[in-house]
Amino acid sequence: MITIVRINKNHLFLKTIPVPDIQCPLCKARGKMEMTFYQLQLEAGWVRDTKKISAAASCNGCQRDVPVVRWDKELDAFYKAEKKQITVKTSFKTGKFGKFLIWLNILFFGGVFLLFAGLFIYHRIAPKQKAGTGISREELVRQSGQFAAGPRTGDLVLVYLFNDHKQALFRIADINTAAGVIKAIVSDKSINVPANAGEVPVAEADFKPGNETSFSLADYKNLRITAPDNSRVGNVQMIYRK
Template identity: 25%
Template sequence: MFIYYQIRNHHYRTEAVPAVTCPLCNHRGRMQMSILQKYTWLAGPMAPSAKYAIAWCENCNQYIPRVKWTDEMDTTYVQLKQGLRTPARLYRGLWVLPLLLVLLVGGILAAISISSGNSRANQAFVLDATLHPKPGDIFQVTHSAGQENFYTWYKVSRITADSVYMQEAKEHAVELNDLDDIPATASDFQSSEKSFSLAETRSLDGMFAKDENGQRAFDLVFGVWRDGKLHKKY
């Protein structure tokens, strides 16, 4: 994670100090001194540091390094910064940043709430579709029968009084995420049908089940494709 911030300068004043001698060219009367203060900018100004000065000579046109400052220059600096108070606005970011954090956290919580609401609505839709299937529905399922487990699709071909008949896809999905690649044509599904009892499906709370090859097979539904839209439990 990266946090972008800047170090900026607040300028208080620039004064001519003719009584000060330049320690570089030894010329008096051409010195200038500015009083400044550094502060951090992160969604607003904050954390101002101590005030400092920059001095330069108009005669030799050079800035005076801090290590070259004379006692005379130090005294002048102290006099110039007397009475200068740090503006309250340099602390404004201390209020702005918490506000931005509150807005960020609020936005995240709102997004989670919306996502959770959508998830619950989808779960209810998938359960209802499983209990009340329609011809043309395509269910995403994980098939389990003994040691056999795989992901596949079932397409509802017809419905009778208490049974739903479905055609299994010819190709199985390799991973769970592959189930979102819904088979598009009739040729993608087997011509033979599997029948499931709707009464048993309702008793299993939305899971298809039947006997296959002498053992009980279960098909857990993850989602349903209906009317051109995919509805997923998770």
């Protein structure tokens, strides 16, 4: 929402005093000048009397107003010295329209603040919300570490393969503790990281004969996939247990 309000500037008369022994920059007459002081007032549905003081100089000799751009050092010094002696009263008054604008702005900026606060809170809380199985993403990562420490036949293992630069899903088919080897079958489907085990897109037909592989049990417990020839194949991304 954009509200355009015109602000009027009023100059409230304060006083007029003579300017003694200063030469007029226009006619060069000395002792003929006077200076009038004003207080700046702003008006836009509300009225505010500010602390700002301005002045206008005129010459009774040549009957002309002296523009500020023609003021010399003496005239400017007189203005600054006299301005320090003036005490003005400030005030702020609102009419019906002014009160309406104030409340309109409060409601608008309050609504914007609540919107951004809500988005901030949502993004802080959303990652901690439960997935469909009641397990949060953080809990699933922690649980994967536990599953790796105690693997079981049928576990589904999401692995990032270094050479292929992609993720692959393995299903553990056999665990030979004595030999320290895990045998698994790799799925021929590419998947992303699901939120939980119930959402893993897996079917028996995805694990076809001929896609068997084996890797080190010890390294698997550290979330690493190492081939029988001790070459590093990839890293475990997630482990799902149905």
